[in-house]
Ligand SMILES: [Ca+2]
């Protein structure tokens with residue numbers, strides 16, 4: 001029976017919702033009545049509009065004589081709508097009309113996929129966040145990330161190619177630090193994801209990744225040339241790094257250079273023909289120089305000093 005004279009209103013409110021994969025909501029309600037009530041319990045009904053359930057009646061939960069209920073195990077991504085009724089202990093029970101309707105939608109889920117937690121990063125780092133939000137169009141969420149707990153949230157841009165929200169992070173201000181990145185996603189309806197966090201170590205120390213040598217004849221001076229490549233801690237070539245060093249036996253020339261877009265720069269020196277060789281030694285890279293990491297993949301030097309012979 002869809003009528004119960006003494007209950008005139010059941011009001012449902014949403015207390016909390018979860019973004020967990022099997023999401024859940026807590027609903028609460030109250031009722032009013034006319035006359036002497038004999039309400040002994042409540043029924044909760046739900047419908048899922050996306051599954052073509054336009055009216056109530058298909059799904060009923062007997063929530064007993066409680067004014068609050070946790071609905072668990074809801075299918076993630078689906079909008080659910082609820083109403084409640086009050087009923088008597090009669091057999092069959094008399095039941096009130098439906099309460100107000102309340103509809104809930106799942107919050108988006110955000111997962112930081114890059115950088116990988118526990119890794120070491122350097123230079124310009126790509127930050128990527130995957131968002132799961134089945135009831136909204138991809139790319140319509142508002143995703144931001146925070147570097148440590150500064151309260152400054154940086155906007156991320158949807159990339160349809162990678163299927164990620166992305167931003168670049170210039171790590172050069174965080175040398176040697178452990179840094180926590182946190183992101184959140186807000187869907188078009190204003191539902192907010194749980195935060196997703198990743199902690200990485202920033203290491204922007206620079207070292208020499210290659211020294212190459214060449215020489216050309218001249219009289220009375222021959223010319224020694226050394227090409228220098230600078231790496232960051234991940235062995236990625238570093239542009240705009242200032243390298244300085246010294247030559248032995250130099251008459252004139254250059255002993256400092258700034259790397260180009262591929263991380264290379266060149267120094268050269270005039271050496272009098274009375275010297276059979278010269279050695280160029282790197283003494284510094286501006287910024288944070290880690291000389292112990294210097295190397296040369298060709299084996300012609302140790303990455304710090306290289307000897308050029310007269311041709
Ligand atoms: Ca949504």
Ligand SMILES: [Ca+2]
Nearest residue numbers: 211212296298
């Ligand atoms: Ca080399």
